[in-house]
Structure formats: structure tokens, C-alpha cells
Amino acid sequence: MFATINTSFSIKSNVFSFGVVMLEIVSGKKKIRYFHKEYTHNLIGHAWGLHKEGKSLELVEECINIxxxxxxxxxxxxxxxxLCVQQRPEDRICT
Structure with a gap:
């Protein structure tokens, strides 16, 4: 049973990391160094905020010709x- 819990944790944390990398690639920003003058949260919070406002494409790096x-x-x-960076690990996609 302990191995199952560790395996599940490992999969969910790998999924989260993959999601962070996806958002970093699209935005051209690093999660750790992310700063936006209008928002006080990190890259993930900013991405969710834009998504909820229907403005997800605003996340795309400015120098990219959309x-x-x-x-x-x-x-x-x-x-x-x-989907990969949802707050609750059980809500993250894994397949």
C-alpha cells in the first residue's frame, strides 16, 4: 500500500511539473521569476485568472506573432x- 501512495504522489507531482513547463513555454516566463505589474500572484495564478476571464491567449509571450x-x-x-496544475492533486490529469 505504501508503494501505491508513493507512486500516486510521484505521478501527480510529475503531472504538475509538466503543466508548469507547458505554461512556461507558452508564456515565455519562468514560474519562479514571474512578475506581472497588474497581478500579485505567480504564473499559475495569472494563467488561471486569464482563463477564467476568457483571455487565455494573453498568456502567450508578447514577442511571438500569434x-x-x-x-x-x-x-x-x-x-x-x-489541467496539470490544478490545486487538488486528485483533479489533475494523469493519462
């Missing part, structure tokens, strides 16, 4: 990242 991108793929990447 018109040249596949918006469906960008939105999917943001969505997967957010």
Missing part, C-alpha cells in the same frame, strides 16, 4: 497546462 500560430494548438497547450 497570427502565424495555430490558435487551436496554443489554446490546447494552455488548457493541458492548466
Amino acid at each position: 497570427e502565424s500560430m495555430n490558435l487551436l494548438e496554443v489554446m490546447r497547450s494552455i488548457h493541458v497546462g492548466l
